Amino acid sequence: MADAKHAAPHKQSTPRSSKRKYAKRLQPADRREQLLDAALRIVVETGFTGVSIAAVAERGGVTRPVVYDSFGSRDELLEALIDRETARMAVAVARAVTDTAMTPDFGSAATEQLPAMLRHFLGEVCSMPDTWRLVYFPIDGVPSVLRERVAAARDELRAPLRQALGRWLAEQPDADGVDPDVLAQVVQGTIQTAAGLVLDHPDEFGVDRILALFDYVFFRA
Structure with missing residues (x-):
């Protein structure tokens, strides 16, 4: 029987991180307004070059697919x-x-x-x-x-x-x-x-x- 001191250390289970936070569900029109607000702040702060789908998603607290659901492309978003x-x-x-x-x-x-x-x-x-x-x-x-x-x-x-x-x-x-x-x-x-x-x-x-x-x-x- 293996010495107790040589026994494999018992792994303490680490608590799971809190569940991923998802963006609040909004109506499509409200989501578009939210994303346009995010894009406007980016333009004012960094210029048009700072606007991307990823940047708008991050500023708006959503994922890129959510942005694409509202705007097909960066150009479409900027035109809107x-x-x-x-x-x-x-x-x-x-x-x-x-x-x-x-x-x-x-x-x-x-x-x-x-x-x-x-x-x-x-x-x-x-x-x-x-x-x-x-x-x-x-x-x-x-x-x-x-x-x-x-x-x-x-x-x-x-x-x-x-x-x-x-x-x-x-x-x-x-x-x-x-x-x-x-x-x-x-x-x-x-x-x-x-x-x-x-x-x-x-x-x-x-x-x-x-x-x-x-x-x-x-x-x-």
Whole structure:
């Protein structure tokens, strides 16, 4: 009989690790929104080059097959992201225009409505900074397939601005030689710069400071 001290040591059973955590089951539409939210954060933090099916799955706390169930490819996911954020911006622009036009305090003159509209819009921008950055700011590695979509989104967002500026020009007695299309491009670029300042340096460049410049340049100068 083998000496007890030479007997094979008894293996203590190690406790099993906790069961693998699975992502909460969501309806397909809700899952798509969750994954698009994850992709948006990745784009803002690292650029489009950081977006992959694996990266979105990890950020969303799901497996890659779950992502593929919602989006057939990375390109499809990014196209859906651009479409969603563009639609959000369009709603924000329309809300700024409509709410300002329906506010009695601003009257009907475009000279009164434009500054109020801009204030409202910058407020919308501040409430959805990631969307604004995705559509307007130069983000590294924008895939060529998306560049046309981003450009089209900017054109769509310029349309209500072009209309508002057209009404404002019609009220100016000496604006016959002003090209409204050129003006819309210039103002849109200025708004883009202003939004960048408000988002990146809110303590230094607040909305009131931006609006004071617009008021002087476009409505008083």
